[in-house]
Structures are given as structure tokens and as C-alpha cells.
Amino acid sequence: MNVVIQLERVTRTYALGATTVQALRGVSLQIRSGEFVAILGASGSGKSTLMNLIGCLDRPTAGHYFLDGVDVAKLDHDQLADIRNEKIGFVFQSFNLLTRTSALQNVELPALYSSSRISASLRRNRAREALELVGLAGRAHHHPNQLSGGEQQRVAIARAIANQPSVLLADEPTGNLDSRTSAEIMTVFQSLNQRGITIVMVTHELDIARFAKRNVFMRDGLVRKDELVAAPLDSRAELARWNQAEQTEPQLVLTP
Amino acid sequence: MTALNASRIALHALGRNKLRSALTALGIIIGVGSLIALLAIGHGARAEVEKQVASLGENVIQVSAGSITKSAAKLGLGSSGALTVEDAEALKEEIPDAIAVSPEVKIKTQVVAGNRNWSTEIYGNSPEYFRIRQWATSAGEIFTEQDVRGATKVAVIGQMAADQLFDEDEDPIGELIRIRGVPFKVVGVLAVKGASASGSDQDDSIIIPHTTAIRHLIGKQTGLRRIYVQAASLDVLPTVEKKVGELLRQRHHIETGSDDDFKVRSQLEIAESATATARTMTVLLSLIAGVSLVVGGIGIMNIMLVSVTERTREIGIRMAIGAHRRDIMRQFLIEAVTLSALGGVIGIACGTGAAKMLATLAQWPTLISPDAVLIAFVFSAVVGIFFGYYPARKASRLDPIEALRYE
Structure with missing residues (x-):
């Protein structure tokens, strides 16, 4: 499998007044096509900074970052925007959908900003397909405020994959969701991953990370541990277990 | 995008x-x-x-008599009496592009018709005046060159004067009016023209041949008030204006450097200031x-x-x-x-x-x-x-x- 993301001794320092903060102190990381990686770490470990770098929202202070073989550090604002548009799909903790805009229009957004002219009909079709993939075909014309949290996150995932990116980047995708909905989102991720989409997910929840195939642990701006998950959890099996538990639970509640 | x-x-x-x-x-x-x-x-x-300004006529140049100073009092334009009928005739003859020229004298006096009377402006002009000012009659005719030569006592009256001197159902044409006691026959009534650029009511006027005005109402010693000149076209208006000035200076023996005893203004300049x-x-x-x-x-x-x-x-x-x-x-x-x-x-x-x-x-x-x-x-x-x-x-x-x- 070819390498999609290649980080070489990447550092990132922020100037905070007189002091400088070293968020990343030389991270080297290689992610191949088709992987499902969870990046774990406490807040302040540098995982969000790493995420922004991988997402081409930011550039490294030193070191190299190759995305699909292209050195991102040398690119200007517009080129970075094009890379974000074509090669990266973002999923955020707070969904970040445009309010008062239908699910379908939200998913159409990446095609709207594509540098290659995409016709309106093709744009619409792609958006519909993406919504179908996340199981929301019937909710295309709902607005975010008419959707549940899990549904909103699925719209966000559909938007992230609408332009068929090389990498799906998820920043705490289940942070605002309950455990059951989190498992549902993981189902979506795992099925997309089976279709060959590379997924990099930042989380601080260990049980969410166990759905991924590989876990990268960050601390103090460095990668401390990088291991393959021996037996990733199957989200479908987990959901089935949840359902069973729910069926028995009410009886437990009713009997004093 | x-x-x-x-x-x-x-x-x-x-x-x-x-x-x-x-x-x-x-x-x-x-x-x-x-x-x-x-x-x-x-x-x-x-x-x-x-x-x-357009109601003034088409491609009009106004030559006004200049001011004179009498006992240290500067009298207004037209007071010098320097412009003469001969000046007007010379302008007509010597400037080919001056296609129409009309000398003008003016008095303000009481006019009587039957048992009515009205104070109005009496202008003495040549028949070309009506052409220069593009002023047609609404009834009757304007006076002719022959009337000027013979100093005939005929008058063309403005609509306002007609309204004041005659009843509505009365036809003024052929009626007699008395200007300073002199009887005039009304031959025409002018179409309504409205206010002039200076704001005066142009319809409140009576126009008679200038020769008649000079002989019977004013007397020869008084000079002309102004001379109206019409240029052949807008293009030649400035040249004609210049030539009028030169000719009059020459005729009045004014050396270069001294003040003119007349003032030439073209319609363009009047429009400009207005x-x-x-x-x-x-x-x-x-x-x-x-x-x-x-x-x-x-x-x-x-x-x-x-x-x-x-x-x-x-x-x-x-x-x-x-x-x-x-x-x-x-x-x-x-x-x-x-x-x-x-x-x-x-x-x-x-x-x-x-x-x-x-x-x-x-x-x-x-x-x-x-x-x-x-x-x-x-x-x-x-x-x-x-x-x-x-x-x-x-x-x-x-x-x-x-x-x-x-x-």
C-alpha cells in the first residue's frame, strides 16, 4: 500500500507573547492508504496541532510533511485550500454544518469550491451518493436543526467524503455524542474504511480508539507509542450488544 | 467557485x-x-x-449701448446713445454672416384703447426682429419693411397687452390704440412667449417700427437701446460677434486700449451666465x-x-x-x-x-x-x-x- 501521509521530524511552535510554546517537538509518522488510525492523547499533548497540520490548515515550523508525495510546507494559501478541498475531508467534534442550509446543500459545498468545474447536476448526484453512504438519503432536505446529533455528524461525514478525498480527518468525532450514537458513527467509519477510505481520527476516549486498526499515543508533543490494535472492535457487533442490553434494561428498571 | x-x-x-x-x-x-x-x-x-434663453431667438447677438458717466454718476447700459440706426445698417451690410439685424429703441408709457388704458413697454424694431427672436403672430401680421421706410403708425401687440387693452370677444386687429396720444393701428397680436432670461414678461409689450418710434415718440437725439444681430449659424456666431465688435469700434473711432461705448453679448454668453x-x-x-x-x-x-x-x-x-x-x-x-x-x-x-x-x-x-x-x-x-x-x-x-x- 502506498504512503498517503508522511511526517518527518515535524515541529510546530507558537509564539505566545514573549514565550514560545512547542506544541510538536519532532513528530515522525507514516500512514498508508486504507489505514484507520486513532491518535490519542490528553489535552495539551499536541494531537490537535498534529491534526491541523495533517489537515493542511497549518504548516509545520520545521520538518517535512508529504501528503500524497507533495511537500505541503512549500505551498501557499490557495494551494493549501485546493489540497483541503480535493484530498482531505474534515469531520469536527461540533459537526460544523452550515445552519439554515439543507443537508444536501451542506454536502454539495466541497464541490462548490472545487477548482475543477463540477456541473450542478454532477454536484447534486455526488452529494446524494455521499448521503446514501452514511444512510441519510431520506433526510437530504432537512436542515441541521431538524436532525439529531448523530444525524448531523453523519451529514458532516457525507460532506467530508463528497469530493472523494485521500484522507478523512476526524477531530473528536464522538465528543458531543452519547455512547450508542458514537458506536453508530464508528459503524459509518468502519464501513467507509472497508471501502478503502483512509481515516485519521483524533480522540481522547480509549474505547472509541479501539474501533480503529492502529493507535498512536501522543504526549508532550511527541509520539510515545504507535501500535496496531490486535483485534479492533466491530461496531456492528457492539451495536447489537447495545440493543440486547436495551431490551433487558427496562425490566431491570421496572423491578424495584 | x-x-x-x-x-x-x-x-x-x-x-x-x-x-x-x-x-x-x-x-x-x-x-x-x-x-x-x-x-x-x-x-x-x-x-x-x-x-x-432659447426664447431669445436663434444665434442671437445683442449689442447694447454702453454706459456714460454724467456728473460722476454712472448711468446704466444703453445710456450713452452711441448706437445709431446707421450702425445697425452698417452691420447688416458689411458682415455677410449677419443675416438679420434689428435696431431697438424702447420707452415705457401709458397706452389707451377705447376706455381702457395700460402701462407697457413700447419697442421700436425692424421687421427682422420677429425673425431673429423667432416670434410669430397668433393673429394678424407683423409690420413690413415698407412700414419702416414710411414710418407708418402700426403696432404689433403682445398677448398680455392685448388682454389688458381689449375685451376677450373683441378682435384687436384693425383697432386703434393711442401711445402718448399718437394713434396706432393694431396689425398683429404676438404668440405667447413667457418670461425672458432676466425674468420680465415678454408678452407685456408693444412693437412698432423703429422709425415711427423715433419720429413720433422719442426724437432723433436719443440713441438706440440695443441692436439685435442674428448669425447665420451657431458655428459662425463667435466670428460674427467678433466682427460686430471690430466694426463698431472702427465706426465709433475707439482706439485699442480704450473702453468701448457698447457691449456685445452672444446668446451663448447669456446662456452661460443664466x-x-x-x-x-x-x-x-x-x-x-x-x-x-x-x-x-x-x-x-x-x-x-x-x-x-x-x-x-x-x-x-x-x-x-x-x-x-x-x-x-x-x-x-x-x-x-x-x-x-x-x-x-x-x-x-x-x-x-x-x-x-x-x-x-x-x-x-x-x-x-x-x-x-x-x-x-x-x-x-x-x-x-x-x-x-x-x-x-x-x-x-x-x-x-x-x-x-x-x-
Whole structure:
């Protein structure tokens, strides 16, 4: 499998007044096509900074970052925007959908900003397909405020994959969701991953990370541990277990 | 991103805050509306003045007798008596492009017809006067060259004089009127001409042959009041004007350097000075309207800045998804220009309505020129670009990471 993301001794320092903060102190990381990686770490470990770098929202202070073989550090604002548009799909903790805009229009957004002219009909079709993939075909014309949290996150995932990116980047995708909905989102991720989409997910929840195939642990701006998950959890099996538990639970509640 | 899609996004955003958009556009509506209305008033006033100047005739040059100083008192134009009938004849003969010349004398006196009387202006002219001033009769005829040669006692009277001296059902033609006791036969009534550029009522006048006026009413020692000259065309008007001056200086033996005892003014110059006031007024009024348009523009800038702050997160999302800086810039610029251009269009409609209302209610002459409409529209759009630029630039320069984190 070819390498999609290649980080070489990447550092990132922020100037905070007189002091400088070293968020990343030389991270080297290689992610191949088709992987499902969870990046774990406490807040302040540098995982969000790493995420922004991988997402081409930011550039490294030193070191190299190759995305699909292209050195991102040398690119200007517009080129970075094009890379974000074509090669990266973002999923955020707070969904970040445009309010008062239908699910379908939200998913159409990446095609709207594509540098290659995409016709309106093709744009619409792609958006519909993406919504179908996340199981929301019937909710295309709902607005975010008419959707549940899990549904909103699925719209966000559909938007992230609408332009068929090389990498799906998820920043705490289940942070605002309950455990059951989190498992549902993981189902979506795992099925997309089976279709060959590379997924990099930042989380601080260990049980969410166990759905991924590989876990990268960050601390103090460095990668401390990088291991393959021996037996990733199957989200479908987990959901089935949840359902069973729910069926028995009410009886437990009713009997004093 | 295509311009069409950018416009769609911008319109969508404006539609979300209808009241706010409307109030913001109101600033421009008022600015453009007052600009249109005030320009209409200014242009209307100017057109009115131009009409009055045009009533002077076509390609007219006025030669007025100069002023003289008597016992240290400077008397007004026409007092010198330096212009003579011979001067007028010489002008006609020696300047080929002077196609019509009329000497003029004037007295103000009481006129009697039957048991009515009226004080009016009596002008002594040649028949060419009517041609120069393009003044036709509404009844009867004008007097002829023969009447001038024979100093016949005939009169062509203005409509106002006719109204004052004769009953409505009476036909003035052929009737006798007495001017300073001298009987004149009315041969024609002039068509209505209205006010002159100086504001006097041109219809309140009686015109008789200048020879008759000099022989029977004034006396030979009094000089002419002025000489009217008509140039063959607008192109030769300045040359004729120059030649008139030269010829008269030569005839009056005035050396170069000394003051003329006459004054030559062409219709162009009269028009120039008459419209100057109207023009100044128009400029002042549009300046005031321009100020309100700028204030409207500041309103747009203010709201756009608020909008950028409010939508920081949206901007972050769009950037994360791959919007270029210029896409964001364009989106907000289009919003600003849409507000101002829409305000401009509504303002043009309101201003036109206001001008029409002034014209009907206050009887003010107003004129809405397509130029003014175009200028107002372009100006409002430019205001949108100018005041929308800074907020749009601010939006496009946001850091996507910061913007996404914005609460």
C-alpha cells in the first residue's frame, strides 16, 4: 500500500507573547492508504496541532510533511485550500454544518469550491451518493436543526467524503455524542474504511480508539507509542450488544 | 467557485437577515433617492432657464449701448446713445454672416384703447426682429419693411397687452390704440412667449417700427437701446460677434486700449451666465446627497463587519472545506454590493417618485435625466465595493483554525 501521509521530524511552535510554546517537538509518522488510525492523547499533548497540520490548515515550523508525495510546507494559501478541498475531508467534534442550509446543500459545498468545474447536476448526484453512504438519503432536505446529533455528524461525514478525498480527518468525532450514537458513527467509519477510505481520527476516549486498526499515543508533543490494535472492535457487533442490553434494561428498571 | 454560485450564497445570507438587510439598504436608498430628486430639481431649474434663453431667438447677438458717466454718476447700459440706426445698417451690410439685424429703441408709457388704458413697454424694431427672436403672430401680421421706410403708425401687440387693452370677444386687429396720444393701428397680436432670461414678461409689450418710434415718440437725439444681430449659424456666431465688435469700434473711432461705448453679448454668453446659478445649485445639492450616500456606505460597512464577526465560524468551515481567500472575499463583497445596488435601484425609484411629486404638488420644474440615474446607480455600486472591501478582506484573512474554534 502506498504512503498517503508522511511526517518527518515535524515541529510546530507558537509564539505566545514573549514565550514560545512547542506544541510538536519532532513528530515522525507514516500512514498508508486504507489505514484507520486513532491518535490519542490528553489535552495539551499536541494531537490537535498534529491534526491541523495533517489537515493542511497549518504548516509545520520545521520538518517535512508529504501528503500524497507533495511537500505541503512549500505551498501557499490557495494551494493549501485546493489540497483541503480535493484530498482531505474534515469531520469536527461540533459537526460544523452550515445552519439554515439543507443537508444536501451542506454536502454539495466541497464541490462548490472545487477548482475543477463540477456541473450542478454532477454536484447534486455526488452529494446524494455521499448521503446514501452514511444512510441519510431520506433526510437530504432537512436542515441541521431538524436532525439529531448523530444525524448531523453523519451529514458532516457525507460532506467530508463528497469530493472523494485521500484522507478523512476526524477531530473528536464522538465528543458531543452519547455512547450508542458514537458506536453508530464508528459503524459509518468502519464501513467507509472497508471501502478503502483512509481515516485519521483524533480522540481522547480509549474505547472509541479501539474501533480503529492502529493507535498512536501522543504526549508532550511527541509520539510515545504507535501500535496496531490486535483485534479492533466491530461496531456492528457492539451495536447489537447495545440493543440486547436495551431490551433487558427496562425490566431491570421496572423491578424495584 | 463561479460568480453565479458566489452570488447565490451571498443572496442566501442576505435573505436570512431580511430586516437587517433592509435597514442597511435604507441608508443607500435615502442617499440615492435624495441624489436623484435633487439632481432632478437642479436639472429642471436649468432646463427652465435654458428654455428662457432659447426664447431669445436663434444665434442671437445683442449689442447694447454702453454706459456714460454724467456728473460722476454712472448711468446704466444703453445710456450713452452711441448706437445709431446707421450702425445697425452698417452691420447688416458689411458682415455677410449677419443675416438679420434689428435696431431697438424702447420707452415705457401709458397706452389707451377705447376706455381702457395700460402701462407697457413700447419697442421700436425692424421687421427682422420677429425673425431673429423667432416670434410669430397668433393673429394678424407683423409690420413690413415698407412700414419702416414710411414710418407708418402700426403696432404689433403682445398677448398680455392685448388682454389688458381689449375685451376677450373683441378682435384687436384693425383697432386703434393711442401711445402718448399718437394713434396706432393694431396689425398683429404676438404668440405667447413667457418670461425672458432676466425674468420680465415678454408678452407685456408693444412693437412698432423703429422709425415711427423715433419720429413720433422719442426724437432723433436719443440713441438706440440695443441692436439685435442674428448669425447665420451657431458655428459662425463667435466670428460674427467678433466682427460686430471690430466694426463698431472702427465706426465709433475707439482706439485699442480704450473702453468701448457698447457691449456685445452672444446668446451663448447669456446662456452661460443664466445657467451658472442653476449649475451651482445642482452641484451643492448633489454634494449634500453624496454625503448621505457616504453615510449609507458606512452603514453597510458597519453591518458587514458585524456579519463577518458573527459568521467567523462559517468562514472557518468554508475555508476548511477548500474555499480560497478570494472566494470568501467575493462572497462578502457581493453581499455588500448587492445591498448597495439594491438600495440604489429602490432609491432611484423613490427619488423619481419624489421628484414627480414635487413637480405636481409644488409646481417645481423637475427633470430626471438618464445620466443622473446611471450615475446614481454606478455610484451606489461603487459605495458598496468601497465600503464592503475592508470587511470582506478581513473575512478572507481569517485564520481557518482560529475561525473554526470561534464560539
